[in-house]
Amino acid sequence: MFRRITLLFILPCTVAAGEQFTLAPGDRFEVSVYGEVASELNPTPPFSRVYQVDPDGNIQVHFLGSICVEGKSLDEVRQLFNDLLSSYLVTPDVIVNLRFLVPRYVYVLGYVVGQGRLPVGIRDTVLDCIARSGGELYDARLDAVKVIRGGLSNPEIINVDLYAVIHEGDFSQNITVQTGDIIYVPKTALYEWNEILSRIFPSLSLVERGLEVMIDYETVYE
Numbered sequence: 001m002f003r004r005i006t007l008l009f010i011l012p013c014t015v016a017a018g019e020q021f022t023l024a025p026g027d028r029f030e031v032s033v034y035g036e037v038a039s040e041l042n043p044t045p046p047f048s049r050v051y052q053v054d055p056d057g058n059i060q061v062h063f064l065g066s067i068c069v070e071g072k073s074l075d076e077v078r079q080l081f082n083d084l085l086s087s088y089l090v091t092p093d094v095i096v097n098l099r100f101l102v103p104r105y106v107y108v109l110g111y112v113v114g115q116g117r118l119p120v121g122i123r124d125t126v127l128d129c130i131a132r133s134g135g136e137l138y139d140a141r142l143d144a145v146k147v148i149r150g151g152l153s154n155p156e157i158i159n160v161d162l163y164a165v166i167h168e169g170d171f172s173q174n175i176t177v178q179t180g181d182i183i184y185v186p187k188t189a190l191y192e193w194n195e196i197l198s199r200i201f202p203s204l205s206l207v208e209r210g211l212e213v214m215i216d217y218e219t220v221y222e
Helices: 074-085 126-132 162-166 187-202
Strands: 028-034 047-052 058-061 064-070 093-100 103-112 116-120 145-148 157-160 182-185
Touching: 028 074, 047 058, 074 093, 103 126, 116 126, 126 145, 126 162, 126 182
Parallel strands: 103 182
Antiparallel strands: 028 047, 028 093, 058 064, 103 116, 145 157, 145 182
16 A cells, blocks of 8 residues: 655644644643732732633632633633733733643544544644654545534534645644544545546556556547
């Protein structure tokens, strides 16, 4: 079987602009608060607390109540705390740091060397995942990779052109993956046509023989 392995070492380690990981249940992060007190606040700044995202995607802050943080980036959490503390502090200054990340997985399917579930980090991209699966097969179509996100009941389908990433340097296509993503690598239209021909002519297998054969489609049915 032919296969083509993507050589990642020739590419810079670049994450698409604006791509960030998001918090999930089980993650832990530390919030440090600084600023001048404008009204009663206990404890008074500066103070730090470590929060863990509960199964419902919330954290419990004793003077603010329950706050939903699932699906938010650390920067979004920082801004959320800034907004909530603006009633208590003149100029709230909030710093958010990640302390623990629950294991994250994606599924790589289609025309790759090793299909299956892969562990991923917070900055891993689609190209990282395909390379870690062993690379794409010879008949894979890298310009039409699909990322299925958000679950099968209400999926978001993202089109990813990895050909543009590798050959044109368009790293905006190389998006950061999120836990639960399904990455599907389709096969080329040429290979699909070869399969049709092999059914019509069982003795002819263009891909396996590595041949490039020009066939007049109309003459087949004359």
